[in-house]
Amino acid sequence: MSRMFDSMKIGKTAVSNRFVRSATCENMANDKGFVTDNMIKMYKTLAKGEIGLIILGYMYIHPFGRGFKYQTGIYSDDHIPGIKAVVDTIHKENGNVVVQLAHAGPQTYPQIIGTTPLGPSKKVRNPFTFSKPKEMSESEIQETISLFGEAAERAVKAGVDAIQIHGAHGYLINQFLSPYFNRRTDKWWF
Numbered sequence: 001m002s003r004m005f006d007s008m009k010i011g012k013t014a015v016s017n018r019f020v021r022s023a024t025c026e027n028m029a030n031d032k033g034f035v036t037d038n039m040i041k042m043y044k045t046l047a048k049g050e051i052g053l054i055i056l057g058y059m060y061i062h063p064f065g066r067g068f069k070y071q072t073g074i075y076s077d078d079h080i081p082g083i084k085a086v087v088d089t090i091h092k093e094n095g096n097v098v099v100q101l102a103h104a105g106p107q108t109y110p111q112i113i114g115t116t117p118l119g120p121s122k123k124v125r126n127p128f129t130f131s132k133p134k135e136m137s138e139s140e141i142q143e144t145i146s147l148f149g150e151a152a153e154r155a156v157k158a159g160v161d162a163i164q165i166h167g168a169h170g171y172l173i174n175q176f177l178s179p180y181f182n183r184r185t186d187k188w189w190f
């Protein structure tokens with residue numbers, strides 16, 4: 001147990017202890033994905049409680065990648081100041097911060113994103129949301145890859161210590177990696 005309080009190094013980042021807060025979608029942004037004061041307050045409380053490494057909840061890299069209405073967006077430079085405010089708050093309490101970049105793919109609702117969700121294959125309905133996706137074209141795949149890169153750049157500008165790519169829980173990347181969801185016959189079949 002005592003080792004939990006020992007500092008550690010992850011790459012070049014020194015973390016004050018071994019308590020890690022796993023990414024947990026806060027649903028505390030506003031409906032445009034902007035960080036709110038309540039969200040900053042919540043992370044301040046967590047960091048004050050000496051969680052050495054905090055992984056912020058799901059951040060969508062494009063409006064089509066939003067899973068729930070009040071998740072945090074990182075698809076525009078306008079989102080950077082709010083995310084930076086969270087990062088600075090955690091740093092002031094001696095915590096380290098990871099941003100989790102995500103795209104829901106078909107695991108969202110047309111009512112949330114205003115259009116048919118994108119996915120690897122149109123054949124499979126999402127078992128959680130029952131959304132039937134539009135199969136992504138080559139250019140949509142390339143664009144989405146670039147959007148992850150652009151979002152990562154924004155996270156760096158916001159001062160984060162590390163970036164995590166969300167590749168689990170049935171979201172877009174997970175679906176590309178799954179033979180159940182991915183029925184493609186092109187080079188994007190794994």
Ligand SMILES: Cc1cc2nc3c(=O)[nH]c(=O)nc-3n(C[C@H](O)[C@H](O)[C@H](O)COP(=O)(O)O)c2cc1C
Pocket residue numbers: 022023024025026057058100166
């Ligand atoms: C309300 C809630 C929201 C979550 N949001 C995310 C998320 O945004 N990203 C993620 O990777 N995992 C998310 N998770 C999964 C958690 O990070 C964690 O992996 C999971 O709860 C298992 O850990 P536990 O056994 O300590 O709860 C969420 C879990 C819960 C309960």
